[in-house]
């Protein structure tokens with residue numbers, strides 16, 4: 001990887017502390033960060049380099065996945081960090097910044113490769129990009145790249161406007177739109193799982209798949225982000241970006257050894273093939289919910305409208321579920337169910353592929369009363385792959401019973417975090433796991449009728465108890481089948497979470 005300067009807007013912010021510094025440190029320790037390196041942190045508050053480094057150090061102590069920090073390595077790492085005061089709206093601050101960047105490049109012998117990371121509020125994305133260009137910061141002899149955080153617009157129109165203005169300063173191939181779900185190791189594994197397993201590859205189509213369920217349930221509520229969240233809601237915060245990206249990664253089909261361009265083109269094909277929603281019919285396919293008081297993980301919690309900073313009459317959704325169809329020969333007539341919500345029963349991001357039942361099953365002594373074959377891909381917080389199969393149970397007169405082929409990944413401190421994977425890729429110039437503008441635009445296009453239906457009162461908000469699986473309407477959306485729930489929920493045992501499970505285990509063994 002070529003050496004570069006990492007210019008971080010929003011260096012004093014929450015995301016930088018919780019995710020970006022730990023990611024940079026772990027890349028450094030793993031030898032994935034080229035040295036010497038220069039990180040220039042930016043913000044309005046006045047900080048000396050020493051205070052800034054102390055803040056970076058504090059963030060590593062609080063948030064690094066590595067429990068033990070090597071002090072020599074740490075000192076060397078921190079020496080790479082310097083701080084500059086910059087107010088986004090002050091052009092003269094960019095001139096100062098350019099001088100600072102050049103001094104560090106000269107001192108450290110760095111090529112003019114510059115990575116600009118915008119970890120600031122979305123209202124600053126456009127002025128920063130414009131000022132980078134106007135100040136000359138973007139005129140480099142090497143490469144320049146822009147990493148941009150979410151949200152990328154708040155509807156189709158604003159996303160297009162943002163993109164138009166960003167592309168005045170950066171080319172599409174220089175823009176790396178972060179969607180941290182694409183950095184999760186199990187999401188990055190999806191394609192490998194498909195192409196390196198002929199069994200799965202052959203089954204990955206409508207002839208064998210009955211439905212696909214994608215869930216991201218969270219136990220947390222709105223936390224300290226009321227100002228942002230109440231204006232966004234689950235549709236903008238999670239669905240338009242993370243959930244549709246998970247769908248694209250699940251449904252695309254690729255030849256082995258695909259290039260980033262091929263991956264993105266196949267993803268685009270998926271989202272382009274989504275059957276459009278008609279505003280008037282949105283309520284038939286989409287459910288919006290908002291959490292009411294309840295109990296989560298044994299603790300009583302408040303309802304959404306009683307959360308600090310939330311309008312008492314807020315109509316913002318904290319849950320959304322949708323039924324989608326991909327109009328493509330491989331996916332025709334396979335319903336895709338997607339849901340995400342806060343204050344749900346369990347923290348779990350997972351994809352469940354439910355396979356079709358055999359047409360003529362003379363071996364089925366249960367007369368249809370058994371669970372279908374399932375492929376369960378746990379993305380977080382646990383990482384696991386479980387294949388649920390049926391076999392004869394000799395103790396039950398030959399009735400069918402479920403067995404599980406199960407893989408669970410190692411401890412989470414060994415697994416690189418999403419931000420590590422993504423920053424590493426951006427520094428290498430690999431855009432495979434970043435959202436291309438075409439995907440973002442098509443996602444907003446699909447979501448737009450839902451936004452409009454919500455605003456026009458065509459999609460009523462359904463209440464759900466905190467600690468539940470969401471509003472009743474989301475179960476009704478499945479029209480006869482059911483959401484595959486977590487192992488602790490005895491109504492349905494799709495994915496027993498068995499630590500150190502043998503390759504094949506019997507349910508309940």
Ligand SMILES: NC(=O)C1=CN([C@@H]2O[C@H](COP(=O)(O)OP(=O)(O)OC[C@H]3O[C@@H](n4cnc5c(N)ncnc54)[C@H](OP(=O)(O)O)[C@@H]3O)[C@@H](O)[C@H]2O)C=CC1
Pocket residue numbers: 009010011012013014015016042043044045086087088089118119120121122149150151
């Ligand atoms: N926090 C998170 O978990 C996540 C955040 N994001 C996105 O990341 C971005 C940053 O979020 P987060 O870190 O939480 O935000 P914070 O509010 O914690 O931090 C904002 C940063 O912006 C700087 N800033 C604010 N105003 C200005 C200005 N006028 N000029 C220069 N710098 C300014 C602040 O520094 P100072 O006050 O010193 O000026 C601070 O460093 C947002 O786009 C957010 O949507 C995305 C996913 C998760």
Ligand SMILES: O=C1O[C@H](COP(=O)(O)O)[C@@H](O)[C@H](O)[C@H]1O
Pocket residue numbers: 216218237238349380
């Ligand atoms: O982007 C976001 O993601 C988090 C959930 O991320 P996860 O990695 O913990 O699954 C969500 O809480 C937040 O509201 C949203 O902005």
